[in-house]
Each structure stands twice: as C-alpha cells, then as structure tokens.
Amino acid sequence: MAESAQPQVVVYPGGSGRTNVLTSYDPRTGETVGTYAIMGTSELNRTIRAARAAERWWADLGFAARKRWLLDWKRSIARRATELVELLCEETGKPEADAVIEVMLAVENLDWAARNAARALRRRSLGSTWLTRNQKASVGYLPLGVVGVLGPWNNPVFTAMGSIAYAMAAGNAVVFKPHELTTGVGVWLAESWTELAPSQPVLQVVTGDRSTGAALCRAKVDKIAYAGSDSGAREVISLCAQSMTPVVVEHNGKGSMVVHVDAKLDDAAEAAVFGAMANAGQNPTGIQCAYVADSVFDNFLELVADHAKRLRPGADRKASYGPMIMESQVGVIRKQVRDALARGGRAVVGGLDSIREPYISPIVLAEVPEESLAVTGEAIGPVLIVNRVSTMDEAARRINASGNGVAVSVFTRDVRSVDAFAEQLRVGVVTINSSTAYAGIPALPFGGVGEYGQGHSHGEHGLREFSRTLAVARKQYRAAVDLSTFDRHSRHLRAAKTMFRLRHAR
Structure with missing residues (x-):
C-alpha cells in the first residue's frame, strides 16, 4: 500500500461524470495488459455485504461440502492453468517456467487446505x-466471517493463495484486493470461482490502487491478510488498528544462509544463487546474505561467482529470470549497491553497471559491512551478499542483529548439530541443505519473528489463523467434591486440601 505504483491512473469521460481506471502494463515491453476500475467505498461496501451473505451459506456447508467445492475449484484452475500462466507472465514479466511453478505451488496449497481443514x-x-x-x-475452530486479502506483486498467485485458500477452507468468505501491478491475476482467480458458483460470491475481487486497499482496511472485515513491503x-x-481489525502480515524481506566448514560447497553455492536471484530476486523466501566459514570462504565465493555469471535476465524463453516488476525497486537496489560499495564491500560479479x-x-x-543498507534494508533484486564469519555463533549473532526474521538455510554435513544452532536464531523457518524448497511444503507454516511475526500462512497454523476458537465445557455428573x-x-474443602497436598506439596 505504501509502495509506489507503476500503473497509471487514466481518466475516461463517462455518462454522468468521470471514472478512474487503473491500467497495468507488461514490464518487459510497456504494453497494456488490461484496464480495471478503481473501486470506491460504496462499491467496496456492496462487495462486503454480498460476502457477508455468502459466508453464512459457506460456513453452514461444513467441512465435507466445502472440501468438494474447493477441490472442484482446484480442478478448474488446473485445467485452465495455461491461461493463468500466460497472464502471470504478462503482468510480471516472469519466464514461463517460473510462472508455471508458481501456479503449481498455489494449486498444491489449495488442495492441501481443502483436504486438511476438517482434521485441523x-x-x-x-x-x-x-x-x-x-x-x-x-475446543473447536469456527470461521471468522469475511477476510480481506491484500495481494503482493512479486508472487501474486502463490502468495495470495496462501491466504485465500486457507481462509476459504476454514469457512470464510474472501474479498481479494490484488496489487495494482497484478490486478489481472486477481480478477482471473475471482472469476474462476464465480464460474463455478455464480450465485455464491464466497470469493470476490475489488480492483484499484492504494486508496482501495486502505478502504478495505477500514471496512471492518473480520481479518486482513497482507503481503508486501515493511x-x-x-x-x-x-x-x-482504528477498527481493531486483526492483521496477518507477510513481509517482502529475504532470509539468510549459513555455510559451515564441512558443507558441500557447490550445492550451497547453487542454492545461494538460486535463492538470491530466482524471480529477479523478488522472492520473500529467497536469500539476501550468505555467512560463510572463513576457511571455505574463498572457494565458496568462487563457486558462487561461476554460477551467477551463467545467468542472464531477459524476455525470451532462454532467460534465467525476467525484469523488475515494480519500477521503483530499481532505484532501491541501486541505492543499496552503491552504499555497500562505498562502505568497503567489493563487487565480485556485476555492480552498478x-x-x-x-x-x-x-x-x-562480498565482505559488505553489516551496517550497510544492502544488509539492513529490504532486499528485492538479484543481489547476493557473501560475508565471512569465524564461527557459527558469529553467524547467528549477525543474522539476529539484522532483524531479517524470515528464514535461514544452513549447509552442513553435520545435520544433527543444526537443531541446537537453529534455536539460537530469531527466525520462523530453518532449512538444512536447501534454500527455498520449503515454500513448496503446504503443511509447513510460513511466518517469522519480530516484525516478521504477525501471524502465519500455510499449514494448520494458516487454517487456524483464519478461525476463531470456541471452547466448550459440559458438566457430565454431580461431582463428589463440589467446590x-x-x-x-x-x-469437601478438607478433602480437596488433602488431595492438593498429596499432588503438589510432596
């Protein structure tokens, strides 16, 4: 919401006035992808009223019936996946392979949420x-009611589905406001549900700019799920907070990697480069900085450089990754790289040019000071920092100090030692000998610590994030000792005191 939007707001003459229209563009070519209405408060309120009515029907269906509906929706998305992939490529500039993977991961989460909601x-x-x-x-878990989802621009299908699918599986209706840059993807998802259930608007989309998102936050829905910048x-x-609406937040910031002395260096280097540069470095599950044991630092850095030099951005099928989706992020990356070099870091591959x-x-x-903006700032771009450390404890201290409490990847052959090391870290996820693959495990909760700790998505935690707890206590018989x-x-009191001493005072 606070991010500067790349689309322009175009004003067209209307019959009784003028209507604001949002135009989105292909970041590779600048060509128009689509135009969408900027919905105002009255349109948003009508949408929420419809959601309130649909939620009652949806909640009353129960887990088994909702599961059938959601699996039908999943099959519909899967059958038409080529359409969604094409639109995703147009709005984000991603290579086809990246878009295909994103859609597949989103569908896997929808499938898992549908099949596991009753159990959880x-x-x-x-x-x-x-x-x-x-x-x-x-104790049981009931739907909240209507959930507002504010989608991101970097993974607009996968990340958004991490809230939409789990909220719907828990019995809620969803009002989805996609990011301005990827409005078409959001419209497609909502329309795919409408085609399945035209009279039950359990999932609706509202289109617009940051003012529309702000209106959704003020609309007194039962929860807001947001993914985006700090x-x-x-x-x-x-x-x-003005309406005491609870919020679950997923931040853009990337995680870290730790490379131990006994790590398989080529595997670690490949994972570091992929984690830092896949999707042009616009993945919140990616790698911002690798902390490498001093004795293997030079070898690791050489391998990283070799892997990175093979990559090429572009719009063609052979490109490793696509363009920056949000135009303003280019300036952020330029500022971070310039600051890192000015503070004494050195460019091993590429640079400002x-x-x-x-x-x-x-x-x-390499060897970028920890106070650099490239380390402390929100990392969005194909940039990898490689810093040396003398011990694993030093790596833990640096990671905790940076405040990037998302995920840490640890590369080592001594996997048994990682559990104790992981407990030193103030992060939400620790992976061993892999980087971003954990995002493909729907059962694994995704969330962080500190500023990154505003709730969870995915897994049972994700389902309960969009539920309210209802505890019930029922008297079965008259107690022999009734206090x-x-x-x-x-x-009765004497008996209770005796039992208390026998249980707790010995």
Missing part, C-alpha cells in the same frame, strides 16, 4: 484436572 479445525476433547473431572472440555505493512496495521532498467544482471557483493457452590460442605 474439528472439535476435539481436552483433558481436565482432578478438581473438574466431572466436566467434559473440548512500510506497507505498517500502514495496513495502523489503518486496521548491471542495473539497466527494467532488467538487473546478477550482482554478487463451585456457596453451599459446599466443609468436608
């Missing part, structure tokens, strides 16, 4: 204590 959210019995053994306790997240949280809008060739920087009354007998 069904009512289950809980234990009680000796004081309340006549009570039968249980500044945008703060704005969303601030807007939602690698930045040729809208494409950025691979950039590998929950003003008419309790003195011998």
Whole structure:
C-alpha cells in the first residue's frame, strides 16, 4: 500500500461524470495488459455485504461440502492453468517456467487446505484436572466471517493463495484486493470461482490502487491478510488498528544462509544463487546474505561467482529470470549497491553497471559491512551478499542483529548439530541443505519473528489463523467434591486440601 505504483491512473469521460481506471502494463515491453476500475467505498461496501451473505451459506456447508467445492475449484484452475500462466507472465514479466511453478505451488496449497481443514479445525476433547473431572472440555475452530486479502506483486498467485485458500477452507468468505501491478491475476482467480458458483460470491475481487486497499482496511472485515513491503505493512496495521481489525502480515524481506566448514560447497553455492536471484530476486523466501566459514570462504565465493555469471535476465524463453516488476525497486537496489560499495564491500560479479532498467544482471557483493543498507534494508533484486564469519555463533549473532526474521538455510554435513544452532536464531523457518524448497511444503507454516511475526500462512497454523476458537465445557455428573457452590460442605474443602497436598506439596 505504501509502495509506489507503476500503473497509471487514466481518466475516461463517462455518462454522468468521470471514472478512474487503473491500467497495468507488461514490464518487459510497456504494453497494456488490461484496464480495471478503481473501486470506491460504496462499491467496496456492496462487495462486503454480498460476502457477508455468502459466508453464512459457506460456513453452514461444513467441512465435507466445502472440501468438494474447493477441490472442484482446484480442478478448474488446473485445467485452465495455461491461461493463468500466460497472464502471470504478462503482468510480471516472469519466464514461463517460473510462472508455471508458481501456479503449481498455489494449486498444491489449495488442495492441501481443502483436504486438511476438517482434521485441523474439528472439535476435539481436552483433558481436565482432578478438581473438574466431572466436566467434559473440548475446543473447536469456527470461521471468522469475511477476510480481506491484500495481494503482493512479486508472487501474486502463490502468495495470495496462501491466504485465500486457507481462509476459504476454514469457512470464510474472501474479498481479494490484488496489487495494482497484478490486478489481472486477481480478477482471473475471482472469476474462476464465480464460474463455478455464480450465485455464491464466497470469493470476490475489488480492483484499484492504494486508496482501495486502505478502504478495505477500514471496512471492518473480520481479518486482513497482507503481503508486501515493511512500510506497507505498517500502514495496513495502523489503518486496521482504528477498527481493531486483526492483521496477518507477510513481509517482502529475504532470509539468510549459513555455510559451515564441512558443507558441500557447490550445492550451497547453487542454492545461494538460486535463492538470491530466482524471480529477479523478488522472492520473500529467497536469500539476501550468505555467512560463510572463513576457511571455505574463498572457494565458496568462487563457486558462487561461476554460477551467477551463467545467468542472464531477459524476455525470451532462454532467460534465467525476467525484469523488475515494480519500477521503483530499481532505484532501491541501486541505492543499496552503491552504499555497500562505498562502505568497503567489493563487487565480485556485476555492480552498478548491471542495473539497466527494467532488467538487473546478477550482482554478487562480498565482505559488505553489516551496517550497510544492502544488509539492513529490504532486499528485492538479484543481489547476493557473501560475508565471512569465524564461527557459527558469529553467524547467528549477525543474522539476529539484522532483524531479517524470515528464514535461514544452513549447509552442513553435520545435520544433527543444526537443531541446537537453529534455536539460537530469531527466525520462523530453518532449512538444512536447501534454500527455498520449503515454500513448496503446504503443511509447513510460513511466518517469522519480530516484525516478521504477525501471524502465519500455510499449514494448520494458516487454517487456524483464519478461525476463531470456541471452547466448550459440559458438566457430565454431580461431582463428589463440589467446590463451585456457596453451599459446599466443609468436608469437601478438607478433602480437596488433602488431595492438593498429596499432588503438589510432596
């Protein structure tokens, strides 16, 4: 929301006035992809009212019926995946292979959420204590109602589906506001549901710019799910605080890698370059900085440079990755690289001359000071920083100090040592001998710590993120020792005190 939008707002004359229209462009060519209405408050309110009505029907269906609907939707998306891939390529400039993978990952999450919602959210019995053994306790999870989803521009299908699918599987209706740069993808997803259930708007899309997103935050829906920049997240949280609307946030910032002395260096180097530069470095599950043991630093850096030099951005099928999707991010990367070099970092591959809008060739920087903007800033671009460390403990301290509490990839042959190391890190995910593959595991919750810790997506945690807890306690019989009354007998209290001492005072 706080990000500067690349699309222009074009004003067309209308019958009774003028209508604002959002125009999105192919970042590779500048050609128009589509035009969409900038919806105002009245249109948004009508959409939410329709969602409220649809949510009641959807919630009443129960888990089994919702599962059937969602799996039908999944099959519809899969059958028409070629259309979605083509649109995704047009709006983001991604190579076809990257777009195909993104759509497949999104569909896998939809499938997992549909199949596992009942198991994760069904009512289950809980234990009680000796004081309340006549009570039968249980807990279940019910829908929140209407969930607003503010989608990102970098992975507009996969990331958005991480909220949409889980919210719908939990029994909620969803109002989806896609990012201005990828509005067409959002419209396609909503229309694919409408074709399946034309009279039940369980999933609807609202199109527009940041003002539309702000209106959704103020609309008193039951929860907002946001994915995007740090500044945008703060704005969303601030807007939602005015109506006490809860928020789940996924930040853009990338994670880190740790390379131990015994790591398979070529595997680590390949994973580091892929994590840093896939999707032109515009993946929130990617790698920003690799911390490498001093004794293998030079060898690792040489391997990284070799892998990075093979990559080429472009618009053709043979290109390794596409353009920067958001035009303003080019300036951010230029500023970060310039600051890193000015502070004493060195360019191993590429440099400032690698930045040729809208494409950025691979950039590998080494020994960049930790206070550099390239380390502390939000990393969006095909840039990898490689810094040396003397010990694993030093790597942990640097990662924690940077505050990038998303994910850390650890490369080592001594996998048993990683658990203890992982507990030192203030991050949400730790992977061993792989970088971004964890994003393809729907059951694995995705979330972070600190500023990155505003809730979770994916897995059971993702389903419960869009649910409310309902605890129930039922009296089964009259207790032999009843303390929950003003008419309790003195011998009941004596018996309770004796039992208490036997249980807890010995």
